């Protein structure tokens with residue numbers, strides 16, 4: 001497997017695991033199961049670190065074109081929204097429904113922008 005396919009496969013695998021643990025967490029309901037919640041958070045953190053390292057490595061080799069900048073920025077915004085909404089959902093307080101809706105919608109946008117960004121980075 002070449003390095004670019006490997007990057008795609010690792011990113012897809014990380015997203016798959018985050019989704020599985022996210023749906024599991026959701027199904028199990030509140031109060032959230034500590035182990036599932038911790039794995040979900042750690043996988044999300046691992047994905048951020050992995051994707052940031054990939055962007056850093058690629059950016060050392062070449063200047064980004066506008067499509068790459070757009071996908072990278074969109075992915076960063078999605079991840080920020082997911083971390084903030086995820087942290088709010090995990091509080092004991094009741095949150096407005098929009099917070100849960102955001103955490104349910106942003107993952108799909110994050111997948112699209114990440115895979116789109118990787119496709120632009122490694123054509």
Ligand code: HEM
Nearest residue numbers: 018019022023025026041044082083086087089090104107
């Ligand atoms: C890459 C980042 C993340 C992705 C892609 C993601 C994805 C998901 C998905 C797909 C669900 C299931 C939603 C549903 O039932 O439709 C979920 C649930 C959840 N996630 Fe995340 N998540 C991310 C990061 C985080 C972080 C950083 C936290 C905590 C700080 C978090 C906390 C939660 C919580 C509390 C739920 C359960 C929500 C409920 O009650 O239904 N997530 N996540």
